[in-house]
Amino acid sequence: MQIDLHFGMTWVVARAAGFSNQQANIIAHASQYVDDATNQGCIRFDNGATYSRMTTAHKMLDYRNLHSLKNQLVWIPFHFLPGNAGLPAGRNPSGSFIRKLECKPNSYVAKDMVNECIANRHRPYALHLLGITSHVFIDTWGHQGFAGVDHPINKVRHIKDHNGKIDTHWRERVANYFKNIVQDDIPSLGHGQALSNPDLPHQHWSYTNGLGEHVERNNPIDFLEAADELCKVYQLYLGHPTLGLAQPIKEKIMHCYNSFKMDCGETRLALWLEMIGKGEFGVGAFQPSYIAKGVGSWKHKALGTELVNGDEDKYKFSREFLSSDWKLFHDGAKQHRLNIVDIILPRYGICVG
Numbered sequence: 001m002q003i004d005l006h007f008g009m010t011w012v013v014a015r016a017a018g019f020s021n022q023q024a025n026i027i028a029h030a031s032q033y034v035d036d037a038t039n040q041g042c043i044r045f046d047n048g049a050t051y052s053r054m055t056t057a058h059k060m061l062d063y064r065n066l067h068s069l070k071n072q073l074v075w076i077p078f079h080f081l082p083g084n085a086g087l088p089a090g091r092n093p094s095g096s097f098i099r100k101l102e103c104k105p106n107s108y109v110a111k112d113m114v115n116e117c118i119a120n121r122h123r124p125y126a127l128h129l130l131g132i133t134s135h136v137f138i139d140t141w142g143h144q145g146f147a148g149v150d151h152p153i154n155k156v157r158h159i160k161d162h163n164g165k166i167d168t169h170w171r172e173r174v175a176n177y178f179k180n181i182v183q184d185d186i187p188s189l190g191h192g193q194a195l196s197n198p199d200l201p202h203q204h205w206s207y208t209n210g211l212g213e214h215v216e217r218n219n220p221i222d223f224l225e226a227a228d229e230l231c232k233v234y235q236l237y238l239g240h241p242t243l244g245l246a247q248p249i250k251e252k253i254m255h256c257y258n259s260f261k262m263d264c265g266e267t268r269l270a271l272w273l274e275m276i277g278k279g280e281f282g283v284g285a286f287q288p289s290y291i292a293k294g295v296g297s298w299k300h301k302a303l304g305t306e307l308v309n310g311d312e313d314k315y316k317f318s319r320e321f322l323s324s325d326w327k328l329f330h331d332g333a334k335q336h337r338l339n340i341v342d343i344i345l346p347r348y349g350i351c352v353g
Contacts, residue, residue, distance in 0.1 A: 001142040002199050002265030005223065007032040007290050008272030009253065010134055013227055015283035016249050017234030023127055025288050029298070030131025030329050034078055036292040037333070043303070045317035054333035056132070072352045075148030076101070077340035078333075081136050082147070082350055083107035089347040100350055101147040105140045105222070106229055109344060113137065114233050116339040121237065128325065129332035130237060134230060136336075141226040142198050145215055155210025159197065201257040201268070220257040227253055252281050302326035 010031045014024035033056075040055040056078045058071070076082060083104025085093030089112075093099040104110075117133040120126060146154050197205050203219045228250065232242040245253070256275070260268040269290075279285035291297040295305070302324035303315045321327060341353045 001139060001201075001223070002196070002268070003032050003035070003290070004256075004260070004265050004268035004272050005138065005201060006035065006135055007288070008269050008276065009227055009256075010131070010138075010230070011288045012249070012253070012272075012276065012281045012283065013231045013245065014234055015286075016245055016281070017231050018238050018240055019234065021284070021286045021288075026127040026325065027131040027134060028288060029290055029325070030128040030332065031135040032290055033292070033298065033329055034132055034135040034333075037329070044314045045321075046314060047317045049317050051321075051327065051330075053330045054337065056333050072148060073337065073341065076345075076352050077337045078132070078136060079139060080143050080146060080148030081107070081113065081140055081340070082109055082345060082348070083140065083144075084109055084348045084350070092349065098147060098149075098151050098153050100348065101149060101151075102153060103140055103143040103146055103148075105144050105226070106137075107140060109348060110137055110140050112344045112347070113340060114236070116343060117336075118237055120335055120339075123331075123335070124323070125328040125332040125335065128328045129335055130234075132329075132332050132336045134233070137233060138223075138226040138230055141222045142219075144222075145209065146198070152210030156207045157210075158206075158208045160206045161204065196263065199265075200263060202261045220254060223257060224250060224254055246282075249281055249283075298324070298326040298329065 007028045011024045011028035014027045015021065019027065035057050037054065037056040038058060039053065041053070043051045043053060045051075055074055058074060080101075080103045082101045084091075084107060085099045085102065086104045086107050087093055088108045113133060113136065117129055120129055123129065197203055197207075198217070198219075201219055201223050204217070205219075206214065206216045208214055228244040231245045235242045235244075252275070256268075256272060260271050262268060273288065275281065277285055277287045291300075294300060302321055303326070345352060
């Protein structure tokens, strides 16, 4: 999924579940920032303090460094949560190990992830962790059928639209998408070969995967279910009855899916924010904002822009850094990866550490 859902829709669902405007903004911001926290390394301060940030995404289009893109500690916990074929812990799917790694919507693994998140709601980074969990949770619908490893299950052929029309220019566009990669070497990592089809809310499509299986996808139906189940997650978190979204909000969300048919997520987000600003979702009028990088971003507010003595990544320290949204996001990301890699996945016989 893209920024219109990870930020805009997530904000609407959080408000519908009972979070305040500002709480919803933190949750939605953290949810989207999972896709934007691409830097790595240690932050150094002028007083000798250090802080190690967490990389939660790679610049997916830059396949010149394919080795780093295969980093399972990024793709698996933050983008392609293993689904264990929809089976509970202690049960194994038939077939090869890849069936355990294949992403499945609302799996037992995803439910365990939610429970671990709720168990940490007393932490200073609780809402940031909830936003990260939200991102991964709804991506189990968008990324279903794919895995966060380089494997034939991710190979895509014969993409068709809902009218059964074959995308005859698919291979050329994939080759252009992954620059500097010859067509025969296009990696089968995540849903890269499917381009943005798994992420577009309005898309009806089908394809054949590398195992020869025909796959039908109806994104509007799947994504509405994701929004409803996300609302139940938030209601559970707040201790409210898990009733999901009210019907009028469901209808508004589906309207957005079916009406905002442009491929650019930023353009679709602007339309979501316009509707939110007018109070059209029935949760009150508000103007949430998201800045990924630069002035006004979480990182800018936490660290400023002034480097000390021209030394790269060396910043002036202030106590406010310790409670900044940027640091709390990275604290939450560390907790999330620990939850997935060290606590949850071993219950299912999955080791990716």
